[in-house]
Amino acid sequence: MPLVTNDIAQARAAYAALEFRSQAAEQSSATLKASLDHLSATQLTLTKSIGLQVQYTTNQAQINGQLAAQQASQILPDISLDDFIGALGLAVALGEATMPDRAISSVSVTVQSYLTLTPGPAGGNQVPGFRLYQPELGSPSALTTTSFDLAKLAPPPGTPALRNLYSVLQDMQATFSDDFWNTFSSGSPPTAPAEQIVIEISKIYANIGSWSFPYIMQEATTIAAMETTLAGLLGSSVPPPQSNSFSATVQALSSMNASLASRTKYVAGDLFALTSALDATTRSANTLIP
Numbered sequence: 001m002p003l004v005t006n007d008i009a010q011a012r013a014a015y016a017a018l019e020f021r022s023q024a025a026e027q028s029s030a031t032l033k034a035s036l037d038h039l040s041a042t043q044l045t046l047t048k049s050i051g052l053q054v055q056y057t058t059n060q061a062q063i064n065g066q067l068a069a070q071q072a073s074q075i076l077p078d079i080s081l082d083d084f085i086g087a088l089g090l091a092v093a094l095g096e097a098t099m100p101d102r103a104i105s106s107v108s109v110t111v112q113s114y115l116t117l118t119p120g121p122a123g124g125n126q127v128p129g130f131r132l133y134q135p136e137l138g139s140p141s142a143l144t145t146t147s148f149d150l151a152k153l154a155p156p157p158g159t160p161a162l163r164n165l166y167s168v169l170q171d172m173q174a175t176f177s178d179d180f181w182n183t184f185s186s187g188s189p190p191t192a193p194a195e196q197i198v199i200e201i202s203k204i205y206a207n208i209g210s211w212s213f214p215y216i217m218q219e220a221t222t223i224a225a226m227e228t229t230l231a232g233l234l235g236s237s238v239p240p241p242q243s244n245s246f247s248a249t250v251q252a253l254s255s256m257n258a259s260l261a262s263r264t265k266y267v268a269g270d271l272f273a274l275t276s277a278l279d280a281t282t283r284s285a286n287t288l289i290p
Helices: 008-074 081-097 165-176 193-206 213-233 240-261 268-287
Strands: 106-119 126-131 144-151
Touching: 081 106, 081 126, 081 144, 081 213, 081 268, 165 193, 165 268, 193 213, 213 240, 213 268, 240 268
Parallel strands: none
Antiparallel strands: 106 126, 106 144
16 A cells, blocks of 8 residues: 555555554553563562561471470480490399309490480489480481490409309208208298298299399398298207307398399399308308208
8 A cells, every 4th residue: 555645545444554553552562561560460479478488497497496406305315324234234144143154254235226315313414325216216327336345354362253143042952951951840830941942942943034133132032031930940959159140141131132122223233242142141051050
């Protein structure tokens, strides 16, 4: 179409096309502006949302850190290091006590666990302990490996070696099997305490696979009660010096049993002391046999 025309029809057609294009441009501009406004609003919303998420993440990280610190401070060991070593020593001593012809000179142990700290007695210095692995405590890759070597020291020169509990009970059984001790009886119907001691020791041997210190202590208390009855039956059958000596050793055994019964934790030394006390009553009782 020519740019300059005297034809009114052509001029009207050109103007209509121009007006259509102008309206289309205005509509596109309005659409574009609406899109820009929408994008701006969306961007503002996203910016605020990201800001809130960042703030939440920061706050949550602080809260999680505080909770983790609180949980760490509240996680107590399953057993303290001292108690573990004491229990281990007692377990080894009990095992050795079942073998009259064997001795355990040393033992090595390796433990995988968490190492934790707990306040000592009366709020004293913190003491280390073991916390056995549990899923809620984290990855097992964080477990610590701890090794121990326990060795039994020989007694000083000139000091008798500690006797084995199995052997001590054997000697006690032989001593109270003697006819001299079977002459004493009490109760109605009459029973012989010496014979009861022999039977009780047989029960101890029958249960040797389940020896524990509380069980040994219980049996020592039973034997001490029977020996106390025997000490009261001696009367004029034995001169006072010998009978008094036997009564004293039996009383010492009873006192030791009472002292141990008031405690909840035991170590190897308690087993050795109880074994010596049982042995002392046997040696004293053996001197009374004609």
